[in-house]
Amino acid sequence: MRTETEQTIYLKDYAPTPYRIVSVDLDFKILEDTTRVRAQLTIEPREQTPPGTPLVLNGDELKLDSVAVDGAPLVLSAYVSDANALTLVEPPHRRFVLETEVTLNPAANTKLMGLYRSSGTWCTQCEPEGFRRITYYLDRPDVLAPFKVRMSAPKALAPVLLANGNLVDQGDLGDGMHYAVWEDPFLKPAYLFALVAGDLGSISDSFTTMSGRKVSLGIYCTHGKENECHYAMDSLKRSMAWDERRFGREYDLDVFNIVAVSDFNFGAMENKGLNIFNDKLVFAQPETATDANYHSIERVIAHEYFHNWTGNRITCRDWFQLCLKEGLTVFRDQEFTSDERSRPVQRIHDVQNLRTSQFPEDGGPLAHPPRPDSFREINNFYTTTVYEKGAEIVRMLATLLGEAGFRKAMDLYFERHDGEATTIEAFIKVFEDASGRDLSQFATWYLQAGTPQVGVTDSYDPASQTYTLTLTQKVEPTPGEPTKKPLLIPVRFGLIGPNGSPMGFGSVSGGAVEDDLILLDRDSVTLTFTGVANKPVPSLFRGFSAPVKIASNLGQEELLFLARHDSDPFNRWDALQTATTTLIANAATGTAWSGTEVDALRQALVDTLDNPELDDAFKAQVIDIPTEPVIGRHIGKNVDPDAIARARADLVRALVGPVAEKLESIYRGLEVTAPYSPDARQAGQRSLRNGLLNLLTTGSDRGSDLASRQYDNATNMTDRYAAMAISARNWTAGAPALLGDFRTRFAGDPLVFDKWLTASAQAPDDGAIERMRATLTAPDFPRTNPNRLRSLLGSFVMANPVQFARADGLGFRFVTEAVAEIDKVNPQVASRILTGFRILPTLETRRRDVGLDALRALKEQHTLSRNVSEILDRIIA
Ligand code: ARG
Numbered sequence: 001m002r003t004e005t006e007q008t009i010y011l012k013d014y015a016p017t018p019y020r021i022v023s024v025d026l027d028f029k030i031l032e033d034t035t036r037v038r039a040q041l042t043i044e045p046r047e048q049t050p051p052g053t054p055l056v057l058n059g060d061e062l063k064l065d066s067v068a069v070d071g072a073p074l075v076l077s078a079y080v081s082d083a084n085a086l087t088l089v090e091p092p093h094r095r096f097v098l099e100t101e102v103t104l105n106p107a108a109n110t111k112l113m114g115l116y117r118s119s120g121t122w123c124t125q126c127e128p129e130g131f132r133r134i135t136y137y138l139d140r141p142d143v144l145a146p147f148k149v150r151m152s153a154p155k156a157l158a159p160v161l162l163a164n165g166n167l168v169d170q171g172d173l174g175d176g177m178h179y180a181v182w183e184d185p186f187l188k189p190a191y192l193f194a195l196v197a198g199d200l201g202s203i204s205d206s207f208t209t210m211s212g213r214k215v216s217l218g219i220y221c222t223h224g225k226e227n228e229c230h231y232a233m234d235s236l237k238r239s240m241a242w243d244e245r246r247f248g249r250e251y252d253l254d255v256f257n258i259v260a261v262s263d264f265n266f267g268a269m270e271n272k273g274l275n276i277f278n279d280k281l282v283f284a285q286p287e288t289a290t291d292a293n294y295h296s297i298e299r300v301i302a303h304e305y306f307h308n309w310t311g312n313r314i315t316c317r318d319w320f321q322l323c324l325k326e327g328l329t330v331f332r333d334q335e336f337t338s339d340e341r342s343r344p345v346q347r348i349h350d351v352q353n354l355r356t357s358q359f360p361e362d363g364g365p366l367a368h369p370p371r372p373d374s375f376r377e378i379n380n381f382y383t384t385t386v387y388e389k390g391a392e393i394v395r396m397l398a399t400l401l402g403e404a405g406f407r408k409a410m411d412l413y414f415e416r417h418d419g420e421a422t423t424i425e426a427f428i429k430v431f432e433d434a435s436g437r438d439l440s441q442f443a444t445w446y447l448q449a450g451t452p453q454v455g456v457t458d459s460y461d462p463a464s465q466t467y468t469l470t471l472t473q474k475v476e477p478t479p480g481e482p483t484k485k486p487l488l489i490p491v492r493f494g495l496i497g498p499n500g501s502p503m504g505f506g507s508v509s510g511g512a513v514e515d516d517l518i519l520l521d522r523d524s525v526t527l528t529f530t531g532v533a534n535k536p537v538p539s540l541f542r543g544f545s546a547p548v549k550i551a552s553n554l555g556q557e558e559l560l561f562l563a564r565h566d567s568d569p570f571n572r573w574d575a576l577q578t579a580t581t582t583l584i585a586n587a588a589t590g591t592a593w594s595g596t597e598v599d600a601l602r603q604a605l606v607d608t609l610d611n612p613e614l615d616d617a618f619k620a621q622v623i624d625i626p627t628e629p630v631i632g633r634h635i636g637k638n639v640d641p642d643a644i645a646r647a648r649a650d651l652v653r654a655l656v657g658p659v660a661e662k663l664e665s666i667y668r669g670l671e672v673t674a675p676y677s678p679d680a681r682q683a684g685q686r687s688l689r690n691g692l693l694n695l696l697t698t699g700s701d702r703g704s705d706l707a708s709r710q711y712d713n714a715t716n717m718t719d720r721y722a723a724m725a726i727s728a729r730n731w732t733a734g735a736p737a738l739l740g741d742f743r744t745r746f747a748g749d750p751l752v753f754d755k756w757l758t759a760s761a762q763a764p765d766d767g768a769i770e771r772m773r774a775t776l777t778a779p780d781f782p783r784t785n786p787n788r789l790r791s792l793l794g795s796f797v798m799a800n801p802v803q804f805a806r807a808d809g810l811g812f813r814f815v816t817e818a819v820a821e822i823d824k825v826n827p828q829v830a831s832r833i834l835t836g837f838r839i840l841p842t843l844e845t846r847r848r849d850v851g852l853d854a855l856r857a858l859k860e861q862h863t864l865s866r867n868v869s870e871i872l873d874r875i876i877a
């Protein structure tokens with residue numbers, strides 16, 4: 001029905017503000033029920049600004065109490081104000097101080113943008129446009145200013161008072177009130193503003209930087225949770241050291257604080273000197289957090305810390321440039337984890353994530369370029385395309401320039417743009433200047449949506465000992481982009497001889513090849529290699545050198561040959577994944593596999609398990625059978641999730657059957673007896689063991705009991721959760737009992753409840769929707785907490801295609817009805833859940849139609865936020 005303003009914002013309309021904000025002085029008076037914000041903004045016109053140009057400050061749900069210029073209250077005719085803006089009709093044509101006062105009600109702020117309360121703690125989230133919910137401001141990333149923040153609050157409710165920068169003053173005010181003053185000497189955009197006030201516990205530590213400065217580190221949390229913050233602290237110190245080693249970047253303030261809060265719209269936020277985190281990305285202890293949780297904590301702590309240079313010191317000119325900071329910072333956190341743990345394993349992990357989340361986005365109705373050129377609601381563009389594809393683009397730059405060349409370019413980036421709000425164009429220019437390369441074609445990666453499909457054909461001529469390899473590229477149209485330009489695709493490659501060893505060649509002609517890198521820069525490139533003694537098997541896109549879909553010409557035999565012999569661990573893994581996906585996809589669409597194919601695949605898996613040179617974490621990824629959504633994506637159209645689930649289970653049964661006993665004995669031998677440690681080696685051992693449990697549960701009758709026993713005997717959450725989740729996903733005889741036990745055993749721990757919600761939402765049984773409905777409508781379900789809602793509904797739409805995409809439409813309607821309710825409370829969470837409908841175009845018509853019906857009903861029957869309307873319209877379109 002009705003929606004909020006439908007205005008579209010365009011990149012081409014960018015213009016600097018007519019006024020500059022020279023400095024910001026904020027005074028927060030925090031009381032139990034209300035918070036009064038007084039802002040003193042020192043403002044001046046830019047040189048080019050004509051006298052009489054109005055000054056328009058952004059607001060969002062604000063109510064102005066008073067406004068003055070240079071100490072004198074403004075007369076009514078001098079300004080216009082409403083909830084969304086404060087306009088000074090004719091501001092002074094010189095430097096002046098604008099003083100405003102507003103009163104906020106943080107406890108009523110369920111959108112969790114701006115200043116809100118989470119379990120009693122006052123905290124803020126300002127990126128991208130939350131600061132305008134705190135005070136009238138030029139709330140855009142290219143307005144940089146120094147901030148001074150004074151805050152006062154009742155000492156009993158908020159003994160801890162934090163903001164950005166350094167603490168410069170604090171004291172008592174009498175009447176039970178106290179105050180603190182924080183000053184941030186670095187210029188920053190308002191989205192990096194943060195404030196926290198509450199009754200919090202903390203742990204502290206310090207880090208000495210490479211130039212010998214001592215930085216105080218603090219992590220703040222609910223009382224009683226201090227002991228669960230140590231892994232986060234350890235990750236922070238390792239991140240600080242790594243950024244010095246790898247990028248020469250030193251921390252720049254005397255203090256670095258992190259605060260964990262329970263109500264948060266996403267993972268975490270890089271506010272200058274005061275990162276605020278979703279507590280699920282801080283708290284960890286072996287009994288309640290999994291290895292995967294530890295891994296995420298390490299990664300996100302690093303990510304937010306790295307933003308201090310890539311995001312804060314150098315920020316974005318406008319929100320279209322979001323991937324300037326996000327893509328680059330994801331690349332940096334991926335590199336950090338690769339250096340701290342296993343590089344090949346991390347690469348596989350990141351590519352799996354890309355294929356599971358980003359490829360479906362890029363191939364569906366929500367596809368957009370990493371640097372979009374229009375949006376209605378910027379919050380809808382914090383996407384896997386901006387983040388993860390953005391990181392892949394930076395990785396390709398690193399591949400093209402080589403390690404030394406990349407570092408040189410990054411040094412130039414920091415030197416040239418420190419203190420600026422800049423653009424993707426400026427970023428690319430740095431790489432051009434540092435390398436002397438022309439990157440104009442490469443830049444298309446940022447500007448064009450869609451995953452390129454690369455086709456491969458080859459032939460060998462024994463008489464002339466020449467090998468010919470043809471690579472083609474093609475991108476399907478995406479919304480608003482009917483035709484596509486060819487991209488510059490770096491293809492890292494090797495040729496493998498019949499005995500499995502690398503093969504040399506004499507010369508190569510027909511296209512650009514730099515060492516082991518083919519530059520595929522046209523629709524089609526045909527390379528001729530001379531001096532090739534035997535017919536080689538090509539290993540292409542080693543290390544996944546570009547975010548493309550590869551339509552390999554290799555048959556199962558050659559894929560299994562690569563799985564055995566490729567010197568590139570990523571491609572060994574990928575070869576088996578491709579072989580497995582193909583068999584399942586074929587079976588789901590009517591082409592049965594042959595016994596020989598299954599035997600060969602089984603042998604390859606067993607050989608991997610038996611290979612003493614491979615580590616457990618890698619083996620775990622090799623035996624991980626592609627998920628149903630990934631197979632669905634591979635099939636691409638007319639998808640029937642039931643057929644996929646059946647074909648997948650059938651294949652696993654065929655693979656496991658003859659070796660079930662062997663797998664079980666490997667499983668038993670892998671039990672970790674040492675005390676729990678989240679380190680990569682031990683976690684790898686657990687993940688292999690749980691991978692085997694998964695195979696045995698899907699593929700044999702042994703799994704159900706094994707899982708139940710593992711659940712009962714588990715001494716850590718990794719093993720206990722794996723046993724429950726595997727049982728639930730396979731809906732074993734023991735599953736209901738495990739779900740029941742888990743729920744009561746950990747009642748009262750919200751982050752563990754999330755795990756139950758996820759496992760319950762991913763179970764494919766026919767009772768899934770009723771179970772979810774009962775959970776969601778229970779009177780004590782925390783309806784406003786993003787973690788709870790995402791664990792239930794996010795997991796359901798993204799990972800349970802059998803129930804979500806039911807042909808009777810029950811799954812779709814359950815979600816649209818929930819979205820309508822959630823939208824009234826928190827539009828960001830609602831619209832994120834709704835993106836699960838992006839699979840509709842790939843589904844068979846019956847399911848697609850009932851899905852569209854559910855979306856149309858949502859649109860017609862409810863007043864929706866801009867967040868939800870935008871996603872809805874793009875999917876329906
Ligand atoms: N900048 C934060 C980070 O990635 C995330 C902010 C997300 N904001 C949003 N509106 N979704 O580190």
Ligand code: ZN
Binds near residue numbers: 303307325326329
């Ligand atoms: Zn980020």
